[in-house]
Amino acid sequence: MMCAMAQPVKRAFTYRFYPTPEQAEQLARTFGCVRLVYNKALEERSRAHALHGRRVSYGESSAMLTAWKRTQELAFLGEVSSVPLQQALRHLQSAFTNFFAKRAAYPRFKSRKRSRLSAEYTRSAFTWRDGRLTLAKTAGPLDIVWSRPLPEGAEPSTVTVSRDAAGRWSVSILCEDTIRPLDPADGVVGLDAGITSLLTLSRPIPGLSDAVGKVANPRHERADRARLARAQRALARKERGSSNRAKARVRVARVHARITDRRRDHLHKLTTSIVRENQVIAIEDLTVRNLMRNRRLARAISDASWRQVRTMLEYKARWYGRELVVVDRWFPSSKLCSACGTIAQVMPLGVREWVCAACGAAHDRDVNAAKNVLAAGLAER
Numbered sequence: 440m441m442c443a444m445a446q447p448v449k450r451a452f453t454y455r456f457y458p459t460p461e462q463a464e465q466l467a468r469t470f471g472c473v474r475l476v477y478n479k480a481l482e483e484r485s486r487a488h489a490l491h492g493r494r495v496s497y498g499e500s501s502a503m504l505t506a507w508k509r510t511q512e513l514a515f516l517g518e519v520s521s522v523p524l525q526q527a528l529r530h531l532q533s534a535f536t537n538f539f540a541k542r543a544a545y546p547r548f549k550s551r552k553r554s555r556l557s558a559e560y561t562r563s564a565f566t567w568r569d570g571r572l573t574l575a576k577t578a579g580p581l582d583i584v585w586s587r588p589l590p591e592g593a594e595p596s597t598v599t600v601s602r603d604a605a606g607r608w609s610v611s612i613l614c615e616d617t618i619r620p621l622d623p624a625d626g627v628v629g630l631d632a633g634i635t636s637l638l639t640l641s642r643p644i645p646g647l648s649d650a651v652g653k654v655a656n657p658r659h660e661r662a663d664r665a666r667l668a669r670a671q672r673a674l675a676r677k678e679r680g681s682s683n684r685a686k687a688r689v690r691v692a693r694v695h696a697r698i699t700d701r702r703r704d705h706l707h708k709l710t711t712s713i714v715r716e717n718q719v720i721a722i723e724d725l726t727v728r729n730l731m732r733n734r735r736l737a738r739a740i741s742d743a744s745w746r747q748v749r750t751m752l753e754y755k756a757r758w759y760g761r762e763l764v765v766v767d768r769w770f771p772s773s774k775l776c777s778a779c780g781t782i783a784q785v786m787p788l789g790v791r792e793w794v795c796a797a798c799g800a801a802h803d804r805d806v807n808a809a810k811n812v813l814a815a816g817l818a819e820r
C-alpha cells in the first residue's frame with residue numbers, strides 16, 4: 440500500500456502585487472529585454488538551422504548574449520538583471536528540445552502584443568528576508584498581497600513576475616513544501632466529464648454534488664459569461680486604433696481574467712474534496728479529442744475545464760496518497776448498463792435518462808457512465 444511519509448514537493452504560490460511606479464518601469468524594461476533576447480536568440484538558432492542544419496547550444500546562446508551586451512546598440516541589456524535573460528535562453532533551449540523530440544511545434548517569436556510579459560528570477564537574483572521579496576536591480580521589496588501564507592519556513596527557489604493583458608501584476612513563488620498524505624479514505628469514485636453538468640460522480644457526495652452525483656457548473660459562470668459577451672460587443676463597436684478601443688480591450692481582458700481565476704478556485708475546491716473523500720478515483724482518458732469534433736459539445740467541454748480537473752487530480756492524488764486510475768481503453772460508457780452489463784442498442788446524445796431493456800434498471804445517463812468508469816478503473820488496477 441501507500442507509504443504515509445511526508446514528501447517534499449515543489450509548489451508554486453501565486454500572488455498579486457502592486458509595484459511602485461519605479462518598480463513598474465524597471466520590470467517593464469526587464470520584460471522588454473527578455474523578449475528581445477529570446478527573439479534574437481531564436482533568430483540566430485533559426486539561421487544556423489536553415490543555413491547549416493546546425494543546432495545551437497544553450498552555451499553558445501549564452502556566449503552570444505554576453506557579446507550583445509558589449510555592443511553599443513544592445514548595451515542597455517546590461518541595465519536589467521542578467522538572470523531573467525539567461526532564463527529566457529533556457530526556456531528557448533527547452534522549446535527546441537521539445538521541437539526536436541517532436542513534442543512541440545517550432546518555437547515562435549514572442550510578439551509585443553500577444554505574448555505574456557514575464558521574467559523569471561532564480562535564487563541568485565532575489566533576496567527573501569523576513570517575508571519580504573526583493574528582486575535584483577529593482578528598488579525595494581515588492582508590495583505583495585499575501586492572500587494565503589507561504590508554507591512555514593518555505594525557501595523560495597524561483598520567482599516569476601508577470602503582467603497580464605488586464606494590467607494586473609502577479610508574482611509566482613516556487614517553494615519546496617512538505618506534503619503530508621491524508622489518512623486513508625474508504626470511498627471510491629468514478630468521474631464522468633460533464634456536458635450538462637461540470638462533472639458527474641458515480642455516487643453522490645454531500646456538499647459536493649446533488650442527490651444523484653452531479654456537480655453543477657459554478658453559479659457565477661453564467662453571469663460572468665454574459666458580462667464577457669457585453670464587454671466583447673462594446674470592444675467591437677470601438678473604432679480601430681482609438682484610445683477607447685484600448686480601454687475596451689483591457690476591460691475584456693479583465694473580465695476574462697476574473698472568469699479564469701474564479702473557475703480555477705472552484706476546481707481547486709472541487710478536486711481537493713474529491714481527493715479527500717476517496718481512496719481510489721477513476722477517470723476516463725478523454726475522449727476530449729473525439730468530443731471536440733462536435734462543435735456543440737466543444738464549448739461545454741472547455742467550460743467544464745476537464746483537463747484542468749485531471750491535472751489537479753493527478754498531483755493531488757500523488758500528494759495525499761490516493762490512487763488515480765486513468766481508464767485509457769475505449770468502452771461504451773454511456774450505452775453500457777452499469778447494473779447488468781448489457782449494451783443498449785442506441786443512445787442518442789439528447790437522452791438524459793434511460794431504462795435498461797434487459798434488467799429494467801433506470802439510469803441517469805451521466806451517473807451510469809461514471810459508474811462504468813469506476814468499474815473499469817477498479818478492474819484495471
Ligand SMILES: [Zn+2]
Pocket residue numbers: 776777778779780781795796797798799800
Ligand atoms: Zn441492465
